[in-house]
Amino acid sequence: MKEDTNRIRPKHAPPARLDDKDRTLLGLLAEDSTRSYAELGNLLNLSPPAVHERVKRLRQDGVIKANVAILNGAKIGRPLLTFVHVDTTSWAVTRHLLVLKELPEVEEIHTVTGESAMLLKVRTRDTQALEDLLERIHSIEGFKGTRSYIALSTYLERGPSPVASE
């Protein structure tokens, strides 16, 4: 199954064993990963090497997937955020949507429950660029239609946070 290579399925990722220090550490890093191990150590009552070992372990276990810079969509020329529900004639067609991964304006691709098969999160320069993208999607065989929801204001946007307790 070549198509499954880059798929993220919950069943493939059993929860890791984390203690309270791990969880607060993850919360701190999910908020700001530029903090030094010394600073984190102060907040956790640990020495810098101890914090380092925990981070290293969390990385190896795949709990920390990556460290990335969060860019301001508007300031990099993509002020328009849109959620696109994609209707298909059959589930097999969803495979063809993976070509959209190569497009820089496409940020998320999910298969979802409900009346449409897939959900996209896309960020474009303007409505024209959104239209171009929708045109491209409709050109692929097996697509019935799309429903787009344009984000007017964004009040919160962050990544996954660790649960408070075990």
Added chain:
Amino acid sequence: MKEDTNRIRPKHAPPARLDDKDRTLLGLLAEDSTRSYAELGNLLNLSPPAVHERVKRLRQDGVIKANVAILNGAKIGRPLLTFVHVDTTSWAVTRHLLVLKELPEVEEIHTVTGESAMLLKVRTRDTQALEDLLERIHSIEGFKGTRSYIALSTYLERGPSPVASE
């Protein structure tokens, strides 16, 4: 307008002037922010201090909003990703939704076009936790109902990428 403090509106963030090196630099950092200035300098044909100055400027200009660790939702006890469309009786009610910002399972809050006023991205431990959240939303006055779309598989999930050219 106290309520606008944390709102992100495109009109408040005019695009920054970026050259090609800025864009490739942003692309690299959005992908992996652990790269050293020496490594980035090699890729950009710049010295480490030059890269540092650019990153510093991009941070000050708000182009780089933050550096964060991306956590594996499944491994931190939140395997269930759901998009929730929230219907309200009036637009004013959307203000009340901001209390949801405090909940760790809520990752995104947007006002959107279309039949419902708001769109949430939430990540919970299980369907029970999702139900608790929906119950909480419905308990707030002014809400008509919700439509939830559970993510079955996630094929792509990343942040904003800079545009290819000016």
Added chain:
DNA sequence: TGATAATGCCGAAAGCCATTCGGCAAAAGC
């Protein structure tokens, strides 16, 4: 066009910080 200011870069140096290592204590396994 020519003087001046501003920008962006480099190389060198300083200092902080990540990273490694040895050793220890507590917990877990047998």
Added chain:
DNA sequence: GCTTTTGCCGAATGGCTTTCGGCATTATCA
């Protein structure tokens, strides 16, 4: 009860960030 494992610390090292002075190029303005 002994052994193994785990997690932590303190010290030391090396790499990297960060600062600084100076230079070249470009922009500004007369």
